[in-house]
Amino acid sequence: MRIGELARRAGTTTRALRYYEQLGLLPARRAGNGYRAYGEDDLRLLRQIRTLQDFGFGLEETRPFVECLQAGHPEGDSCPASLEVYRRKLAELDECIARLQEVRAQVAEQFSRAELARDELAAGAGQAPLCELATDWKET
């Protein structure tokens, strides 16, 4: 299988595959004419990479999984190094989610405060004077 077909079957681009090879992540054999030659195993490696990328893993973080598959293990996460990456990622996600939630709370607070201030200004420009007049009328 040549690079174009592999890219199509994995739903990615030839440029990405060349980039992975450059990183040593997905090395390719070469045909006699210099073309990259891939097998079905490479499709598995590539799918592993893409799956993890969809989870937000950086390419370097996918390396243990790829190497695990290359070593002949049944799954990319059958190796301790992969499990360690899972653990680190979970901690990272928890921290990130917590930070975002805190930020969300602060932005929401600023937002409602600003809206309140706006409403008070609007009230001050119309309602309050009218009320004063109204009370004046009642008292007169």
Add this chain to the structure above:
Amino acid sequence: MRIGELARRAGTTTRALRYYEQLGLLPARRAGNGYRAYGEDDLRLLRQIRTLQDFGFGLEETRPFVECLQAGHPEGDSCPASLEVYRRKLAELDECIARLQEVRAQVAEQFSRAELARDELAAGAGQAPLCELATDWKET
């Protein structure tokens, strides 16, 4: 006030200030010698920028707030455009948090599945045969 002092007082760098000016975000008057000259108002603008940046706002997203202050409003979020940015940001944050939580759940699932598989392999190498032998013993 010159650029160095403003940077120190706002807890940022001169490079950042020059960059903001380049974006037209924080324009500076010039002294006779060509040095940038800032006032206390500029410190307020800058603090507004930094606060929003800490919330994860991009520089372009801070622009409505800065322009609002420059227009003489009491707060950076006293203008409709700023409130709109708040709203967009809240929606963005919600979406981002939701996506991360979904990813977290999927990674956690993969992780526990992988750990289970590992434990079963470990068991398969020792415990399971022992159990079979144990039942054999009972039945024999």
Add this chain to the structure above:
DNA sequence: GCTGGCCTTGACGTCGGCGTCAAGGTCTAC
């Protein structure tokens, strides 16, 4: 033999928010 579709390497561009260096001007204090 020629068109068209594949492939090759190399190299520069992208996005954001600056960091960092270079070469030089300005002002103050001694």
Add this chain to the structure above:
DNA sequence: GTAGACCTTGACGCCGACGTCAAGGCCAGC
């Protein structure tokens, strides 16, 4: 007059994961 602390502009570097273009090689079908 000179050291040193500030300032100026300009330009390249960085991070990650590629996109995009250029110039050229390989191969199948007509």
